[in-house]
Amino acid sequence: MVAELLQPGGVMALKQLGLESCLGDFESASLSAFYVMRGADNGIYAPFPEGHEARAFEHGSFVMALRDRARRAPNVDFIETTVTALIENEDERVVGVSTCQAGGQPESYFADLVVVADGGLSKFRTAVLGHMPYEPSQMGYLAGLLVKDLTLPVAKCATMIVLKGAGPVVLYELPNNECRMLVEFKEPPADLKVCNSVLYDRDHV
Ligand SMILES: Cc1cc2nc3c(=O)[nH]c(=O)nc-3n(C[C@H](O)[C@H](O)[C@H](O)COP(=O)(O)OP(=O)(O)OC[C@H]3O[C@@H](n4cnc5c(N)ncnc54)[C@H](O)[C@@H]3O)c2cc1C
Incomplete structure (x- = not known):
């Protein structure tokens, strides 16, 4: 629902x-x-x-x-995996993600722009936005x-x-x-x- x-x-x-x-x-x-x-x-x-x-x-x-539709767009690779951590550079900018598939090896992906969209129960909200006022x-x-x-x-x-x-x-x-x-x-x-x-x-x- x-x-x-x-x-x-x-x-x-x-x-x-x-x-x-x-x-x-x-x-x-x-x-x-x-x-x-x-x-x-x-x-x-x-x-x-x-x-x-x-x-x-x-x-x-x-x-x-x-x-x-996203899959059919040019230059899109589709990877189904669980993000375990955000990777930051020395300026504390998010430059990539660490991931792990069930039973698989940990992997890392890097990008110029990282969009975090992990929903209402986000694990990463505080890491990106800091503590919310409530x-x-x-x-x-x-x-x-x-x-x-x-x-x-x-x-x-x-x-x-x-x-x-x-x-x-x-x-x-x-x-x-x-x-x-x-x-x-x-x-x-x-x-x-x-x-x-x-x-x-x-x-x-
Ligand atoms: C009971 C209920 C009813 C609702 N009814 C409506 C409605 O009728 N109309 C409406 O407009 N809105 C409704 N909403 C709100 C709507 O569901 C949300 O606003 C919307 O789904 C938010 O989209 P999202 O992409 O931000 O997050 P989500 O839809 O939650 O998507 C987040 C995705 O990230 C994935 N993810 C999470 N953590 C990780 C991770 N570590 N690594 C990889 N993937 C991860 C999740 O598996 C999920 O697929 C309802 C919400 C609830 C709870």
């Missing part, structure tokens, strides 16, 4: 980068607005700007489409359900339900007549398989 709802800004960024075709290689659902409900009250319809849409899809297919902390857990044959209040809208004393519930359509339902918990229910926790500090998002 990670990153399966690409907001209009993301769709627009892909267009600007000439990578829009990465969205065309697999099934996706187009969404044109958010519909925000508080309890059973009438909702607020918040459409995206004219000509803009969000897209919902299976994240893995999208990432593989991006990787495939430490990320775990504020809750997101449960993701797949619901079949569900009719949402407004078609092609991501629905957000604001509940008293609880986190919001978000629903959106996916391809294949499925809907994603995201529910935020303070503590994970004991019988729920925890796949991915939400790591963020609400005061700083």
